[in-house]
Amino acid sequence: MAALLAGCSVDSLIWGSNGAKVIEATEKLIADLAAGETSDLVCADSTADFGNPSDWSSLSAGEPEKFSGKYWKDQAALNPQWSINLEGLPEGASSGTTFPGDLFFRETGDELCVIDVAWATLSAVE
Numbered sequence: 001m002a003a004l005l006a007g008c009s010v011d012s013l014i015w016g017s018n019g020a021k022v023i024e025a026t027e028k029l030i031a032d033l034a035a036g037e038t039s040d041l042v043c044a045d046s047t048a049d050f051g052n053p054s055d056w057s058s059l060s061a062g063e064p065e066k067f068s069g070k071y072w073k074d075q076a077a078l079n080p081q082w083s084i085n086l087e088g089l090p091e092g093a094s095s096g097t098t099f100p101g102d103l104f105f106r107e108t109g110d111e112l113c114v115i116d117v118a119w120a121t122l123s124a125v126e
Contacts, residue, residue, distance in 0.1 A: 019064040022082045022105055025112045026061035029103070030086075034059075043106055043113035050117060055090050055099055062087045067104065078115045080104035095124035 025041055032039035034056035042048070062085035069076030072083060082105040090099050101120030105112045 018082075021112060022064035022084050023061045025105065025114075026064075026084050026086070026103055029114055030056050030059050030061070039114075041112065041114050043108075043115045046113070046115050048114065048117045049119070051100065051119075057091050058088045059086045059090070059100065060088055072102075072104070072118070075104050075116050075118070078104065079106060080115050081107045082112070089122065093122055095122055097122045 029039050029041045032041070033050055034053050036053040042050070064082055064084045067075070067080045067083050072080075075083075084103050084105070086100050086102065090097065093099060098119050098121050100117050102118040103114055104116040104118070106115045
């Protein structure tokens with residue numbers, strides 16, 4: 001309650017103002033892509049595969065982190081400053097379905113843009 005009275009979001013309290021911006025940008029990107037629209041959040045030099053609108057349905061922002069090239073070696077050359085996992089599965093997902101799993105953001109001044117998407121594959125657990 002104190003956060004709302006002070007004008008801060010819960011995300012800002014948990015993740016800091018930069019992390020909250022990553023969450024907000026992620027939610028906007030998901031909404032744009034799920035609606036079949038292009039998003040102004042995509043970096044001009046991005047060659048990422050954003051798939052189909054149905055790939056983005058039922059997804060939401062997860063936890064933002066400062067980018068680590070130690071784990072995301074393929075994205076390191078793209079110079080992202082943030083990564084965020086995506087939560088949820090596209091509607092109708094089953095074993096073998098590929099879906100967006102993580103986003104990589106680059107800071108451009110005061111703005112963020114998405115430079116890449118890491119796709120995940122749903123596996124059945126036996």
